[in-house]
Amino acid sequence: MKNRAVLFAALFSGLLLIPSLASGQGQTSSGSLAVTAEIQSSISLSFVTDPSGVVLTGSGTNSATLDFGTVSRFGTPPLNVTETIGVISFTVSTPFDISVLKSNVTSANYALTAQVQTADGVNGWKIDTFPLTIFPAAPTSLTVTGVYGSNVMHTLYLTIPFSEGANISNTINFVATAN
């Protein structure tokens, strides 16, 4: 009789559990989130100190300063500055690197131009073998087949007449354009 009571109690509890188990099987809901964006193609240019050149302030960015230091016709040039003496002037030069990166663009290479920004009727500015124009004249083309993703070395030449006696300062604007 006692066993039967236990059996009955167990059955009864089990039956009471059925609805609660059934109600635990909840309904799954779903939603969707559409994510949209417009991916734009882009390239970036940065100046990098060349191992053989003077240290650039702002190396790795797109706004750097190259300081030749104190140079003179008769003195020893600063580290990594090459000096050549001419008949009426002397020229100082140093290499620097330009790195152009691309993203989300199907361009094989890039064109690079440079232009001196402030009028300078005394000194001569040249990069590699190309004399630089002065704004507002058309920029000087340095290459039309620039290679992306590598530090490409260029050399800045500054020709100073023996008659020049002041500090020299100017800005050169570089523009890389994806081909």
Next chain:
Amino acid sequence: MNCKVRSRVKLITLIWFLLGISTGVAKGQRSRTHTVPATAIPLHAHQEQEAISITFLTVPNGSPVHSLGSDQGVLDLGRLSYFSRGDVNGAEIQDQREVFTVSTGFALRLGALNSRRAGTATLSAFLLGATPSQIVLVDGVRLSMMPLIIGRQVPYGVVTVHVLKIVIPTSMPAGQLLDSIGVMATPN
């Protein structure tokens, strides 16, 4: 002997009676199979049968989410590029060598605001379409077309904030990006 048989019959009858009640109650809690007219169901019972709505929301400083009614939303990351810096349209961009990562926050709510519904749900997310060139993550979980759990004890009626990250390769052509993320809530 007759008394014993009668007693067993009574017991069996009682068991069947209880089984009938149990099944009836259980069926009554399933929305698909109930046949009772809606007017006859008490309000609290009706609420339990409702499907859980999922509402997508904008978070402060996040990219805008446009709700397209219940269970659907559009998250607009705006214009993005590898060389963008800082926040653009509520999305933060971090660049690595070959990829850049766009991250933003969005919020969602299960059920109505301040829902009285008790309990929690497990939240899963998945991609509704293949994105071979991108990696999509929600709360650090890399999504695939199989649902993966992004939250285990998400309460109803409460706004929860989530982080979406999309890793975009620099080699991907420029143009429109459209990813669809499915979100699934399963009551615990």
